[in-house]
Amino acid sequence: MSPVALPSHSVAVLYGPKDLRVEQRSVWPPSQNQAQVAVVSTGLCGSDLHYYMHGRNGDFAVRAPLVLGHEAAGIVTAVGPGVKHLVPGQRVAIEAGIYCRTCDFCTKGRYNLCKSMRFCSSAAVFPHADGTLQGRMNHPSFVLHPLPDNCSFEQAALAEPLSVLIHASRRANLSSGQSVLVYGVGAIGLLACAVANSLGASRVVAIDINQTRLDFARVNGFASQTFCLPPADRAKTTDEQLRRAKENSQAALAEFGSSAGFDVVFECTGAEPVIQMSVHTAIAGGKVMLIGMGTRNVVLPLSTAALREVDIQGSFRYANTYPAALALLASGKLKNIEKLITHRFPLQETKRGFDLLSRGQDEDGNMVLKVMIESS
Incomplete structure (x- = not known):
């Protein structure tokens, strides 16, 4: 399919320290066993902030333009061949780690230690895997988790840090x-x-x-x-x-x-x-x-x-936690959990969101905890 015939979407791309640009890219259809998700909410994480501020997170330096974001939820807009458990219109949380499912760690249920892990928004592997600060995202269906009816998109974005x-x-x-x-x-x-x-x-x-x-x-x-x-x-x-x-x-x-x-x-x-x-x-x-x-x-x-x-x-990341995290978020047992989200920005203003997170305090002196980026 020619890119000329494809729709486009907005993507927030990091090129280097504090060099974040919102661009238009073509939206490709999902491949085998993938689903396409219209990303609704993405929470900005401390690791995202390290990449934004320094162009690296510890030993992992950005070697090519990278889309940040890995705490996210959205709506399935299309499914690729082989996807049976998801349908367009379904609300899902996006688990960012794509693991091999065949190594000893994966088969023993400790896939967070998988040596072939590709974690979206991380520069640990190259080519990098883009994250969720974009309008549409094709992602393996086995790491997309349906949301309970009473779990909002912002709550579902918190499922990633909650899983930790x-x-x-x-x-x-x-x-x-x-x-x-x-x-x-x-x-x-x-x-x-x-x-x-x-x-x-x-x-x-x-x-x-x-x-x-x-x-x-x-x-x-x-x-x-x-x-x-x-x-x-x-x-x-x-x-x-x-x-x-x-x-x-x-x-x-x-x-x-x-x-x-x-x-x-x-x-x-x-x-x-x-x-x-x-x-x-x-x-x-x-x-x-x-x-x-x-x-x-x-x-x-x-x-x-x-x-x-x-x-x-x-304790490193998480494994087999998303269903429990989503159920807990929907249960009402996490008192005042929504108050962790202190500031919100549209995707076009992602740079402002990162700058605010780096300061830790807004113009009115209010504390900054979790900044949420709304893509849709």
Whole structure:
């Protein structure tokens, strides 16, 4: 089919640091086992912001124009040959990771570790796989998930970050009656609080360096109690940093009235001093879940973890979580979850959305948590 005969759609394309352009591209029909989705809502993520600001996310540099966005939902507009479970007009959430389904990790249900994973909006592989900041998107049908009737497109876009916390909670075996401490109350940390509450945690508390975010978490029922870490100069030595981490941990536990620590600690910042604190604030026999990514190599108080049998576990993306995430979003159990979405922009103003997210505060002084881009 000649591109001349094809309709066009708008696409937000990243060419380099802060060089994001909205272009017109042809809309091709879906291929075998693909469905075409009219993207309605896309949430901007911290990894998207790293690409926008720096042209890279950690080791992964943008090597060709890339469409960002991977927290999304939309409407099926066409299906390719072989697609049986979806029909045009159906509302779906878009799971961005395309895995091989044949390797050992995939067949064992741990497809988030698939070595052949192509994650939309990531520069980890080349050629890059474009993300969801576009009007139409052809995507494998096996990673498109029908929405419950009472789940909105914006809620469904939150299924992606929510899946991160569902996966982490499963790895931690988080269960009713356990106490939970969350470090960092950005969107991911607030979702960690929400998931813990939905699972019946006996107590959910939070620590951050931003009092405004902590107030938001407490007022809206995400955390019952909060602690704001005091500002401090950067430690000059590793020993000093480890000492401070222990002292700050003791101060936080005293504030919470829980000297023994917490059953499960979700570390959502990726900051080395906070990762160190997480070991000290877990109860003996407890678990630390490392969710935030930001420090490549971390010095840890491993002897403290070993002697107190504190398990330190990593958690990377998610696997087999979307149905549970969508059901939870539709259930009404995630109190005030819609308040995470603080700002909205049309696709044509995606650059404004990223600039606002980078500042963390709008022109009126309001906090920025989750920015949503509306494509349709």
